[in-house]
Amino acid sequence: xxxxxxxxxxxxxxxxxxxxxxxxxxxxxxxxxxxxxxxxxxxxxxxxxxxxxxxxxxxxxxxxxxxxxxxxxxxxxxxxxxxxxxxxxxxxxxxxxxxxxxxxxxxxxxxxxxxxxxxxxxxxxxxxxxxxxxxxxxxxxxxxxxxxxxxxxxxxxxxxxxxxxxxxxxxxxxxxxxxxxxxxxxxxxxxxxxxxxxxxxxxxxxxxxxxxxxxx
Amino acid sequence: xxxxxxxxxxxxxxxxxxxxxxxxxxxxxxxxxxxxxxxxxxxxxxxxxxxxxxxxxxxxxxxxxxxxxxxxxxxxxxxxxxxxxxxxxxxxxxxxxxxxxx
Numbered sequence: 001x002x003x004x005x006x007x008x009x010x011x012x013x014x015x016x017x018x019x020x021x022x023x024x025x026x027x028x029x030x031x032x033x034x035x036x037x038x039x040x041x042x043x044x045x046x047x048x049x050x051x052x053x054x055x056x057x058x059x060x061x062x063x064x065x066x067x068x069x070x071x072x073x074x075x076x077x078x079x080x081x082x083x084x085x086x087x088x089x090x091x092x093x094x095x096x097x098x099x100x101x102x103x104x105x106x107x108x109x110x111x112x113x114x115x116x117x118x119x120x121x122x123x124x125x126x127x128x129x130x131x132x133x134x135x136x137x138x139x140x141x142x143x144x145x146x147x148x149x150x151x152x153x154x155x156x157x158x159x160x161x162x163x164x165x166x167x168x169x170x171x172x173x174x175x176x177x178x179x180x181x182x183x184x185x186x187x188x189x190x191x192x193x194x195x196x197x198x199x200x201x202x203x204x205x206x207x208x209x210x211x212x213x214x215x216x
Numbered sequence: 217x218x219x220x221x222x223x224x225x226x227x228x229x230x231x232x233x234x235x236x237x238x239x240x241x242x243x244x245x246x247x248x249x250x251x252x253x254x255x256x257x258x259x260x261x262x263x264x265x266x267x268x269x270x271x272x273x274x275x276x277x278x279x280x281x282x283x284x285x286x287x288x289x290x291x292x293x294x295x296x297x298x299x300x301x302x303x304x305x306x307x308x309x310x311x312x313x314x315x316x317x318x
Contacts, residue, residue, distance in 0.1 A: 003298050026218055031227075038231040048230055056222045058229055065233040071265055072234070076241025078262040081255070083242050095238045104266050108298065155281050158273055159288035159305030163298045165266045166289050174256075175263045182264030183271040190275045202268035203261050210260020211253050 003108075003160075004123040007101050008130040010156045011042075015131050018045060019138020025049050029139035036135035040099065040128055043196075044068040067196030074203045075103045082110065082117050097124025101157070104164040111171050177213055182206030284309035 015036065022032035022045075039045050044065045051061040075098055076083070083091050094117055102123035109119060169175045186202035193201065218226075248254055274282060288305030292298065 006299065006302060027223065031223060035227050035230070038227060039234050041230075041234045044230060044234065048226065052218050052223070052226055054218055054222055056218070056226050058225065061226060062229050062233060065230050066237065069234050069237040071269070072237040073241040073244075074261050074265045076238055076243075077245045078241070078258050078265070080242045080245030081250070081258065084246050091242065092239075095242055096235065098238045100269065107262055107266070154273070155284045155309040156302055156306050158270055158277075158281065158285055159302050160298065161266050162270045162285045163288050163292040163301035163305075165263055165270065166292045167296070167298065168263045168266070170293075172259070172263075175259065178260035179263050179267040182268040186268035186272045187275055190272055199265065199268045199272050202272075203265040206264025206268070207257040207261035210264075211257035 004101060004105050004126055007105075007157070007160055008126055011101075011127060011130045012134040012137075014042060015134025016138035016142070018042065019135040019140070020142035021046070021049055021138075022135075023139050023142055025052055027052065029136070032139040033132060033136040037128075037132045040097075040131060041065075041069045041072075042131070047195075064196075067194055067200075070196060070200045071100075071203065072098055074200065074207075075100075079103070079106070079117070079120070082115055085115075086117065094121040094124070097121055097128055099124060099127055101127055101160065104161055107164060107168055111168060175210065178206040178210035181209040280309055280312040283312055 018036065019029070019032055022035065023029055027035070035045060039048075047064050047068055048061055051057055051064070076095060079098075083094060086094065098120070102120050105123055106117070106120040165179060169179050182202040182205060184202075185205045186198050189198040189201055245258070270285065274285065284305040287308035288301040291304040292301040295301070
């Protein structure tokens with residue numbers, strides 16, 4: 001979980017940027033903060049801003065949200081072995097705070113044979129608090145903060161994900177082929193599939209490769 | 217402009233989608249009988265979704281980001297520490313313009 005502390009730091013400028021963008025779109029600062037609290041999916045929230053003017057195209061909004069949060073279906077399935085042992089209340093509480101960063105962080109622990117999902121929820125709560133409070137910071141104080149693009153959130157987050165995937169493949173070399181397949185599919189389908197769907201397709205294909213190709 | 221009613225419905229749509237997708241995979245897998253093949257499928261899913269996330273972002277990334285990620289992977293290979301990999305990637309991204317101007 002200590003690995004998530006630096007990640008949280010880099011969520012801050014991203015949350016601030018969302019708060020500023022939402023207010024620029026005409027959404028009140030309280031409303032923007034509430035949105036982060038209830039949705040807690042950065043990519044889907046940024047994408048939704050384009051739809052937030054009357055009349056709202058609710059169907060398109062729902063589809064975009066589905067595409068960008070659809071990878072949570074995959075992450076939930078991947079965690080099901082551990083999650084489905086928990087009592088219902090704890091299972092719901094844990095899954096509510098699932099996001100890319102705490103999912104990736106937990107993979108390292110689970111691969112080492114740990115079974116406790118406490119760090120998943122703890123990390124998720126940490127990320128949620130950071131996301132909501134930094135949105136509020138941007139929404140209420142955006143004028144004072146100026147340009148936040150320069151903080152380079154995206155790069156650090158991507159480095160974290162790349163290092164995690166690399167570590168997973170090194171610990172379990174049978175995962176090299178599924179990961180390579182997923183990379184190839186996501187890049188090849190990127191120009192033809194709407195954003196988000198290429199990742200979901202790539203993950204499913206990587207899973208299938210793992211299920212059928214790794215015969216010991 | 218956006219009236220309060222539309223905003224409320226829009227956030228409800230987003231929140232419901234976010235929660236449903238978080239729940240769907242777990243609920244779905246409760247119905248699938250476990251077995252070695254299913255287990256390998258799920259293992260493959262886990263690493264694939266992370267790898268695809270990075271690869272997909274790299275399609276449109278600038279050279280600075282690509283360089284930072286290569287440095288992070290190299291540090292991960294050397295130190296086996298995600299923290300060092302992240303820090304190195306961050307430093308690489310920050311100093312890239314400087315290094316290139318030498």
